[in-house]
Amino acid sequence: MSHTLGIRQAQKQKTRQAFLDAALALLEEQSLSSLGLREVTRAVGVAPTAFYRHFRSTADLGVALVDEALGSLHPMVRTTVSTTGDSEERITRAIELIARHVDAYPAHVRFIARERHGGVQPVREAIRAQLARFAEEVKTELAKDPEAAGWSDDDLLMLAHLYVDQMLVTASLFLEALEAPEEERERVTQLATRQLRLISIGRSHWLD
Amino acid sequence: MSHTLGIRQAQKQKTRQAFLDAALALLEEQSLSSLGLREVTRAVGVAPTAFYRHFRSTADLGVALVDEALGSLHPMVRTTVSTTGDSEERITRAIELIARHVDAYPAHVRFIARERHGGVQPVREAIRAQLARFAEEVKTELAKDPEAAGWSDDDLLMLAHLYVDQMLVTASLFLEALEAPEEERERVTQLATRQLRLISIGRSHWLD
DNA sequence: AATTCCAGAGAACAGTTGTTAACTGGATGA
DNA sequence: TCATCCAGTTAACAACTGTTCTCTGGAATT
Numbered sequence: 001m002s003h004t005l006g007i008r009q010a011q012k013q014k015t016r017q018a019f020l021d022a023a024l025a026l027l028e029e030q031s032l033s034s035l036g037l038r039e040v041t042r043a044v045g046v047a048p049t050a051f052y053r054h055f056r057s058t059a060d061l062g063v064a065l066v067d068e069a070l071g072s073l074h075p076m077v078r079t080t081v082s083t084t085g086d087s088e089e090r091i092t093r094a095i096e097l098i099a100r101h102v103d104a105y106p107a108h109v110r111f112i113a114r115e116r117h118g119g120v121q122p123v124r125e126a127i128r129a130q131l132a133r134f135a136e137e138v139k140t141e142l143a144k145d146p147e148a149a150g151w152s153d154d155d156l157l158m159l160a161h162l163y164v165d166q167m168l169v170t171a172s173l174f175l176e177a178l179e180a181p182e183e184e185r186e187r188v189t190q191l192a193t194r195q196l197r198l199i200s201i202g203r204s205h206w207l208d
Numbered sequence: 209m210s211h212t213l214g215i216r217q218a219q220k221q222k223t224r225q226a227f228l229d230a231a232l233a234l235l236e237e238q239s240l241s242s243l244g245l246r247e248v249t250r251a252v253g254v255a256p257t258a259f260y261r262h263f264r265s266t267a268d269l270g271v272a273l274v275d276e277a278l279g280s281l282h283p284m285v286r287t288t289v290s291t292t293g294d295s296e297e298r299i300t301r302a303i304e305l306i307a308r309h310v311d312a313y314p315a316h317v318r319f320i321a322r323e324r325h326g327g328v329q330p331v332r333e334a335i336r337a338q339l340a341r342f343a344e345e346v347k348t349e350l351a352k353d354p355e356a357a358g359w360s361d362d363d364l365l366m367l368a369h370l371y372v373d374q375m376l377v378t379a380s381l382f383l384e385a386l387e388a389p390e391e392e393r394e395r396v397t398q399l400a401t402r403q404l405r406l407i408s409i410g411r412s413h414w415l416d
Numbered sequence: 417a418a419t420t421c422c423a424g425a426g427a428a429c430a431g432t433t434g435t436t437a438a439c440t441g442g443a444t445g446a
Numbered sequence: 447t448c449a450t451c452c453a454g455t456t457a458a459c460a461a462c463t464g465t466t467c468t469c470t471g472g473a474a475t476t
Contacts, residue, residue, distance in 0.1 A: 008443050012453065031327035034242030037434065048434080050454050057434095113325040117318075117380060119239035158402050169373050172325060194366045202410030216473050220423065245464065255425045256464080262423095265464095 016054045018044045020068060023061055024107045032062045033119035062115065062123040069108035070130040076101070077134050081141040081163070087204075091196045095189060098167060102174040113172045131168075135160040150207050159203060166196065224262045226252045228276060231269055232315045240270045241327035270323065270331040277316035278338040284309070285342055289349040289371070295412075299404045303397055306375060310382040321380045339376075343368040358415050367411060374404065 005013070022043035026035060035058050041048045055061045080094050102109050115123045116131075138160040142148050148156060170192040177185045213221070230251035234243060243266050249256045263269045288302050310317050324335045347368040350356050356364060378400040385393045 006444070008451095008453075011443095015453080027327075029327060031239035031241045033239040034327065036432085038432080046453095047455050049436090049456085052435085053453055110325075114327065117321040117324075118326070119235075119237060119242065119322065155402065158399055159406065161399070162403050162406065165373075165377050191366055191369070194363065195370050198367065198370065198410040198414060199407065200410070201413045201416070202406040202408070205409045205413050206406060208409070214474070216421090216423080219473095223423080244462085246462080254423095257426085257466090258424050260465085 012053070015044070015046065015050070019051070019054055019061065020065060023058075024065060024111060027065075027111055027114070028107055031118055032058065032115050032123060035061075059120050059122050062120055063126045065111055066115070066123060066126040066130060069105070069112050070127070070134075073101075074133070074137060078137055078141060081138050082144065087200050088197075091193055091200060094167075095170065095192050095196065098170050098192075099174050099185075099189065102171050102178065106175060106178055109171050109175050113168065113175065116168075131164055135164045138163055147204060155206070162199060166199065170195075220261070223252070223254065223258070227259070227262055227269065228273060231266075232273060232319060235273075235319055235322070236315055239326055240266065240323055240331060243269075267328050267330050270328055271334045273319060274323070274331060274334040274338060277313070277320050278335070278342075281309075282341070282345060286345055286349060289346050290352065295408050296405075299401055299408060302375075303378065303400050303404065306378050306400075307382050307393075307397065310379050310386065314383060314386055317379050317383050321376065321383065324376075339372055343372050346371055355412060363414070370407060374407065378403075 019040060023035060023040050026039060026043060037051050037058055038048045040058070040061070041051050044050075055064070076097065080097050083090055083093055085093070112127060116127045118124060135157060139153075139156045142156050142160060143151075151159075170188075173188045173192065174185070177188045227248060231243060231248050234247060234251060245259050245266055246256045248266070248269070249259050252258075263272065284305065288305050291298055291301055293301070320335060323331050324339075326332060343365060347361075347364045350364050350368060351359075359367075378396075381396045381400065382393070385396050
């Protein structure tokens with residue numbers, strides 16, 4: 001079923017990706033609501049009007065960035081929660097996975113953290129929707145665990161949201177520590193690990 | 209020692225407050241990094257150049273807003289954590305206090321949530337510093353609790369940060385539910401309450 | 417009463433912004 | 447081969463931006 005794109009479509013997608021890349025770079029030092037259309041086209045090296053061939057507005061571009069940043073993350077989230085091993089191993093592995101992701105895609109993480117409560121409504125809504133999906137998926141994985149026996153659906157979703165939010169808090173901490181010395185990164189790892197451990201303890205005594 | 213301000217100083221402070229109020233209102237629909245100096249002066253009803261009599265830049269104004277939004281919050285945080293009563297009562301009271309604060313100062317809460325990871329470095333730093341102070345204060349209160357016996361300083365601070373972050377997550381949820389029907393606000397209250405309860409359970413079994 | 421001070425006004429500056437319209441030239445499909 | 451399509455270009459628009467310098471009039475100081 002894989003149909004090779006025509007030269008034309010291929011070039012268009014390439015330009016579109018250049019817009020996304022340039023915007024993401026520019027957004028490291030500002031918010032989406034101050035990102036100018038001309039600013040982006042200048043960075044890409046095309047005429048301002050070329051922008052409209054791909055996006056209606058910078059808000060539209062922002063929504064596309066949300067998909068790029070979070071869309072491909074779903075498989076990882078599933079495996080993060082569902083990995084086997086005892087509780088302590090799973091925590092260590094989850095934190096490490098987050099740290100690696102921040103190292104690999106710092107600009108994406110910064111964008112999501114920044115625009116989650118940012119000044120552009122459609123983008124906020126897109127992030128909210130994706131995070132709700134994450135929570136649903138985490139909930140599904142949690143439900144498979146024998147520890148979830150006796151838990152109501154509501155409580156499972158409550159815990160899933162807690163995990164998702166904690167994941168973002170941790171990612172944001174790693175982001176701030178990106179340029180910091182290894183010592184500081186280790187401090188963050190320890191903090192995040194113990195916070196997750198505490199939540200995990202609360203989880204195992206929830207039904208007491 | 210209270211010295212009545214001269215007419216001149218009084219008028220200046222009044223104008224300064226008008227700047228803060230106008231900026232806060234404008235920031236409900238955008239981020240600080242896109243807030244224009246002329247935009248603010250127009251809203252206040254003064255000449256653009258008057259801005260410089262009070263602030264070096266919009267970033268400077270942002271830092272002043274952080275102080276206004278968080279500076280007066282310290283006493284409340286202390287009482288939130290230190291209130292007497294059993295665990296369940298304290299949780300209910302804390303959530304209610306957050307809900308009331310969001311109702312009373314929605315724009316302040318929105319500003320902090322938005323600019324905590326926003327595009328203006330000095331403002332991010334100011335918020336980070338204030339939240340670190342909050343965490344220290346929460347830690348001090350936690351240490352007074354008999355339940356904290358045997359806890360290391362590091363673990364207490366870890367828990368304090370967890371509480372502070374959870375407080376912000378909850379505040380942000382109430383903010384999104386501000387215009388929503390009472391039913392939705394009740395749902396948020398239930399969610400936040402159970403999350404805090406789970407953390408509280410983890411806390412009480414931490415030393416097991 | 418005379419002098420200094422200073423919050424705010426006014427005008428002007430070079431640059432920037434988003435959006436429109438009409439175009440070009442190479443890929444596409446008949 | 448020839449007509450159609452369409453990603454990207456060019457030019458122009460009114461409106462807006464931050465910042466400078468100069469000025470003013472009433473409060474503050476002497």
